[in-house]
Amino acid sequence: MITTNDIFHSLNQKMRFIIKEANEKLNEFDLYTSQWAILYCLDQFGPMKQTEIWKYLNVEAPTTTRTLTKMESNNWIERAEGEDKRERIVCLTDYAKSKLPEIKASIQEMEESLLQNLSNEDQEQFMTLLNKIGSEKEVVTHG
Amino acid sequence: MITTNDIFHSLNQKMRFIIKEANEKLNEFDLYTSQWAILYCLDQFGPMKQTEIWKYLNVEAPTTTRTLTKMESNNWIERAEGEDKRERIVCLTDYAKSKLPEIKASIQEMEESLLQNLSNEDQEQFMTLLNKIGSEKEVVTHG
C-alpha cells in the first residue's frame, strides 16, 4: 500500500543523497556542505554578523558558532569585533576568495547534473509544490 | 537573481522543518524521528535483522546500531540472537505494541496537516519530480 508517508520518507532520503554527493564534491577542497553554505553567503552578501548568517540560513546560533570556529581554524574566514562588542563580524580570507571560483564551478556542475532531467518548468513546478508542504491552510476565495 | 541553488537550499530547509515538527509531536512519547522510523518498519514487517532495517531505511549500519541501543534501553525493542550468531533479530516489545496505535495516529495527523494544501494529484506530481532529481540521464527515444 502506498501512503502519504512515502513523501516524507522519500524527501528525507533524497536530501541525504544530495548532501552526500555535495560532500564528496567538496572533499577535494577539504570542505563540508555547512561550511559551503556559509562561504556562499559571504560571497553573495559580503561581511556579515554571525546573527545575520544563522538567520539567513535558518539554523540555530550554536550550529553556526561551531561551523565558523572550524572554518576559522581552516583559514576560510576571519572574525572581527564589531562596534557593538557583543557582535563578531565574519569575512572571507584571501585564501577563500582565491578558491571560491573553483568551488562554485564544482558545485554548479553537481547541481546541474542532479537537475539534468528537470526542465525549467519542472523546477518551477517542484518549488511551487514544495512550498505548499507545511504551509498555512489555503483560504478558499468565494465569488 | 534566482538560481537553481534555491531548490537544494529550500529542500534542505523544508526537510529540517518537517523533522523538527515530527520531533515535537514525538516528544510526548519520548521518541525521535529516527526511532519512529524503526518502529514503523517493525510494525509493517515484523521482526527484522538489523541489516534488513538499515538497508530498508537506506542508512548506514552504525547509525542503526546507535539508535537501536537507545531504543532497547528505553524498552521499545528487544534484540535476540539469530541462528547465524552474527545476526541480531529486532522485535517490538509489548510496551511498543501497546503504544503504537496512539503514536501512529499522532504522526498521521501531523502528516495530513503538512500536506493539507496538496491534492492527491499534487502529491503524485511532487513524487514524480522528486524522483527525477539525481536520476540517471533520461534516454530520448527516437521514432
Next chain:
DNA sequence: TGATTTTATTTACCTAGGTAAATAATGTGC
C-alpha cells in the same frame, strides 16, 4: 545612575547522519 531586560555569542549536551577500522561468525577454495 543603577537595576532589569534584551541581545549576541558561546558552552554543554542531545539526536542523527557519515566513514574507517575492529571483531566475531560464516562461507569458500585448495
Next chain:
DNA sequence: GCACATTATTTACCTAGGTAAATAAAATCA
C-alpha cells in the same frame, strides 16, 4: 582442515542539526 574472504555488528570519531543555560555587552527604564 585450514587459510582466506565475506558478512553482521560494533566502536571510535567526524560533521551537523537541535535545546537549555551561561556570559557579556547593550539597551531600557524607573
